[in-house]
Amino acid sequence: MAQPVVSNEVEVTVLLPCLNEAETLEVCVTKALRALDELGVVGEVLVSDNGSTDGSQEIATRAGARVVHAPIRGYGGALLNGIDQARGRYVIMGDADDSYDLSNLEPFIRELRAGHDLVMGNRFRGGIAPGAMPPLHRYLGNPVLSWLGRRLFGLRNVGDFHCGIRGFNRDRIRELHLCMPGMEFASELVVRAALNNYDIVEVPTTLQPDGRSRPPHLRTWRDGWRHLRFLLVFAPRKTLIWPGMIMLVLGLLGTTALSFGQIKIGAVGFDISTMVYTCLAMLVGAQLLLFGVFAMIYGHTEGITDQKQFQRWARLVRFETCTAAGLVLVLVGLLGTIVAVSAWGPAASARRTSGTRCGWCCRRRPPSAWA
Numbered sequence: 001m002a003q004p005v006v007s008n009e010v011e012v013t014v015l016l017p018c019l020n021e022a023e024t025l026e027v028c029v030t031k032a033l034r035a036l037d038e039l040g041v042v043g044e045v046l047v048s049d050n051g052s053t054d055g056s057q058e059i060a061t062r063a064g065a066r067v068v069h070a071p072i073r074g075y076g077g078a079l080l081n082g083i084d085q086a087r088g089r090y091v092i093m094g095d096a097d098d099s100y101d102l103s104n105l106e107p108f109i110r111e112l113r114a115g116h117d118l119v120m121g122n123r124f125r126g127g128i129a130p131g132a133m134p135p136l137h138r139y140l141g142n143p144v145l146s147w148l149g150r151r152l153f154g155l156r157n158v159g160d161f162h163c164g165i166r167g168f169n170r171d172r173i174r175e176l177h178l179c180m181p182g183m184e185f186a187s188e189l190v191v192r193a194a195l196n197n198y199d200i201v202e203v204p205t206t207l208q209p210d211g212r213s214r215p216p217h218l219r220t221w222r223d224g225w226r227h228l229r230f231l232l233v234f235a236p237r238k239t240l241i242w243p244g245m246i247m248l249v250l251g252l253l254g255t256t257a258l259s260f261g262q263i264k265i266g267a268v269g270f271d272i273s274t275m276v277y278t279c280l281a282m283l284v285g286a287q288l289l290l291f292g293v294f295a296m297i298y299g300h301t302e303g304i305t306d307q308k309q310f311q312r313w314a315r316l317v318r319f320e321t322c323t324a325a326g327l328v329l330v331l332v333g334l335l336g337t338i339v340a341v342s343a344w345g346p347a348a349s350a351r352r353t354s355g356t357r358c359g360w361c362c363r364r365r366p367p368s369a370w371a
Contacts, residue, residue: 012036012043012109013088013170014102017070017078019050021096022059024211028094029063031102039106047096048082050074056096076185080178083170092167097210099132100165107203108167117172117198120190121163126204133207141224145231149187152235153194157202162186162227165205172198184230191234236295244288251281259339 014032018025029045036043045065049057050073057067070081079093090112094100100121111119128138146161155161164186176192178185193200232239255278257263262271 009089010042010044010087011089012041012105013082013086013091014043014045014105015079015082015086015091015093016045016047016060016065016096017050017075017082017093018047018052018056018060018096019078020052020054020056021212022052022054022056023213024098025056025096026059026063027098027211028096028102029060029065032094032105033064035103035105039109041105041109043088046082046086048078048085050078072181074181074185075183076178076188077181079185080181083173083178086170089170090167091170091173092165094165095210097212099208099210101206101208102165104205105167107205108165111201111203112167112169115199116201117169118190118193118200119167120158120160120200120202121165121205122160122202123163123205123207124160125202126206128207129209131209145187145224145227148228148231149190152231152238153191155190155194155200157200158190159202161190163205166190168193180230182226184226187227187230191231195234233295233298236292240288240292240295244285244290244292246285247281248285248289251278251283251285254278255282255336259336 014036016025016028016032021028025047029047032045036045045060045063047057047060047065047067048070049060049067050070060067068081068085070078072078072081082093083091090109092105092108094102108119108121123133133142142160142162146159149155149158149161166189168189173189173193176189176196178188178192180188190200255275258270258272258275258278262269264270
């Protein structure tokens with residue numbers, strides 16, 4: 001059990017973002033206040049309201065919460081406002097739909113008091129009730145995005161990247177200057193904390209079906225893409241630039257080699273059919289490289305990535321540089337086409353004259369049609 005702290009200073013703020021949660025808000029506030037009281041923690045429940053029109057504000061106030069208005073719409077906007085308005089040294093954020101167990105805050109408080117900067121909940125370790133998480137989220141979305149987070153940002157101790165209940169040191173999180181107003185705020189919080197070498201741990205938590213009769217605010221494909229886009233923008237070199245550069249170089253080498261004729265390695269022959277794939281690899285690689293650079297520019301424009309990272313690439317990606325690179329690629333393409341036609345034309349004629357089958361298309365035609 002977390003040891004009670006005897007002080008008049010607010011130690012814990014339970015932060016609930018809210019947009020039309022009249023059906024479940026009261027029970028969430030009651031659970032959180034009761035948990036703080038049972039633990040002997042001096043705390044508050046703060047509802048950051050995003051413009052509810054169903055009377056959620058009055059319900060929260062009657063239940064004992066403090067309500068503040070969040071001027072920026074969106075999940076992240078409500079949480080950013082709540083973090084700014086929080087009085088507690090520690091903040092435990094959750095959802096106002098009664099899906100997370102706000103009556104069990106002790107593990108989060110215990111780890112925060114132990115000095116950890118960010119305490120993540122893990123629903124897969126704590127238990128997910130039937131019907132609480134759609135199969136697409138449980139078996140594809142969360143595992144894939146969590147795996148990407150671990151691979152891209154070294155989050156080895158985070159198994160549930162998008163758990164909605166988490167606790168953190170208020171002042172330490174304010175230092176990160178978080179800015180994402182939408183659902184991708186959940187990714188931004190943990191990614192920025194990892195990049196700044198914050199101490200991150202996980203504790204088990206449970207997930208129950210929410211108590212709302214209306215559909216959730218979360219949209220699977222829209223918000224999944226926003227999370228993925230954020231990860232790509234924050235790690236463009238690992239996700240776009242280096243893979244694109246590798247594909248571009250390999251495609252260029254393969255196309256150059258095949259331009260002079262067929263290549264045989266053992267019993268396997270590589271000819272013009274293979275060149276189609278090497279050319280495709282060049283095109284895809286070049287596009288990935290450009291997307292990576294655009295991701296850096298977008299990240300800088302939106303204030304997501306740091307200035308130093310952008311400046312290194314800004315010196316390379318200029319109008320003059322891009323124009324020159326485009327002209328060089330056009331000239332190389334023309335030269336490669338001339339070389340390929342010169343090399344493959346006589347070779348194909350020789351094979352037809354000698355009756356040698358030159359490839360899959362010749363094998364499909366009768367010998368009389370080869371000449």
